[in-house]
Amino acid sequence: IQTFMPYLIVYYEKSLGMTNYVIIFAPAILIAAIVTAIYGIIVVNSADSGQTLKQCIGLVLAVVVMITVSLFDYSWVLKFYWLMYFVNIVLLVAVQLVGDDGKGAKRWVELAGIRFQPSELTKIILILFTAKLIFMYKDKINNWKFLTVLGILLVIPVALVLAQPDLSTSLLIIMVLLTIIFCGGLSYKIIGAAILIVVPLAVGAILYVSNPNQVLLKDYQRDRIMAFLNPEENDAGVYQQEKSVQAIGSGQLTGKGLNNEDSSSLVNAGYVPEAHTDFIFAVIGEELGFVGTTLAVVLLMWIVFECVIAATKAKDFAGRLICCGVAAYIGFQSFINIGVVTQLLPNTGIPLPFFSYGLTSLVAVFIAVGFVINVSLQRNIQRNDEMFAEDFRG
Numbered sequence: 001i002q003t004f005m006p007y008l009i010v011y012y013e014k015s016l017g018m019t020n021y022v023i024i025f026a027p028a029i030l031i032a033a034i035v036t037a038i039y040g041i042i043v044v045n046s047a048d049s050g051q052t053l054k055q056c057i058g059l060v061l062a063v064v065v066m067i068t069v070s071l072f073d074y075s076w077v078l079k080f081y082w083l084m085y086f087v088n089i090v091l092l093v094a095v096q097l098v099g100d101d102g103k104g105a106k107r108w109v110e111l112a113g114i115r116f117q118p119s120e121l122t123k124i125i126l127i128l129f130t131a132k133l134i135f136m137y138k139d140k141i142n143n144w145k146f147l148t149v150l151g152i153l154l155v156i157p158v159a160l161v162l163a164q165p166d167l168s169t170s171l172l173i174i175m176v177l178l179t180i181i182f183c184g185g186l187s188y189k190i191i192g193a194a195i196l197i198v199v200p201l202a203v204g205a206i207l208y209v210s211n212p213n214q215v216l217l218k219d220y221q222r223d224r225i226m227a228f229l230n231p232e233e234n235d236a237g238v239y240q241q242e243k244s245v246q247a248i249g250s251g252q253l254t255g256k257g258l259n260n261e262d263s264s265s266l267v268n269a270g271y272v273p274e275a276h277t278d279f280i281f282a283v284i285g286e287e288l289g290f291v292g293t294t295l296a297v298v299l300l301m302w303i304v305f306e307c308v309i310a311a312t313k314a315k316d317f318a319g320r321l322i323c324c325g326v327a328a329y330i331g332f333q334s335f336i337n338i339g340v341v342t343q344l345l346p347n348t349g350i351p352l353p354f355f356s357y358g359l360t361s362l363v364a365v366f367i368a369v370g371f372v373i374n375v376s377l378q379r380n381i382q383r384n385d386e387m388f389a390e391d392f393r394g
Helices: 028-047 049-071 074-098 118-136 144-162 167-183 188-209 219-229 235-250 280-312 317-341 359-393
Strands: 002-005 008-014 018-024 100-102 105-111 114-116
Touching: 028 049, 028 280, 028 359, 049 359, 074 105, 074 118, 074 144, 074 317, 074 359, 114 118, 118 144, 118 167, 118 317, 118 359, 144 167, 167 317, 188 219, 235 280, 235 317, 280 317, 280 359, 317 359
Parallel strands: none
Antiparallel strands: 002 008, 008 018, 100 105, 105 114
């Protein structure tokens, strides 16, 4: 067996004559990602048809970037981990200096005529950066000095994202990084000690932000948390979530149908703001019902599952950590978004991977999937090369 390209495998069988078999290799996660994104475009079209063309163009661009990323050996890409880290810092600083304002936050920057959100790239860069560092110093993963240095390096970009302000993305990045560190072999003793420290701090932080004179969070961030904790005292803070839950419930089993003109539709009446972005799950629930939301969750779980499978088959520890990081990225972000839309979590603006409208978010998640495919393909190349060498010697 000889591999000429990662996506093209040619099998040779020699008996009385020469027989050639050509097989196009399509990783399961590639199929899952594209199917999920197409499902997302269908729903976005129903929520806001004016954004459909842009989202389609974004998907084509995302797939091209994903395939390109998958063709470069991730081990070679990781050699530039410090360069990626500092470029990321520069982009996040640029957001503060020359970023575009939007709804009270600076989260976008324009570079060479392209407007994008650097914090989306931060998720991927920090996954690669953390995986590389732990891979290099895996024997020191339980050394407090190493953990302190690693923590300082990771706090800097997270703090810059928080300063935009973007609390939800900051918390998501922290969850992803903690998952990578845990998968890196962190001792349960250290985890237990961290829990004993973090839990009291978290309780103290909640008590502190409940004070109207607190300075830790922006006013709108505090209002969202307090509205979640005491909805009866702040109806306005949970209005969007309440309408979202009503929309999902009204869809019942099979929904009201895509592009429907139902007079009772909360989405059509505009009662669910940001329906095509952060609250796209409410559109799925109302128009496609329980069946549609279940399908969306299953597709997202399929992608996360494929990431975990790729991690177990990675050729090295760095590849395993990258796949674990991407699994955490897609899994946690999906959980947070759906939790917000169903009012299980405080209201916060974070897109649903593959579904929500947003080109930066869509391209970023496909880049992440590209690295998972990269890890899988490098494993296949290594195995095929070994098998070919054995067959040649035979």
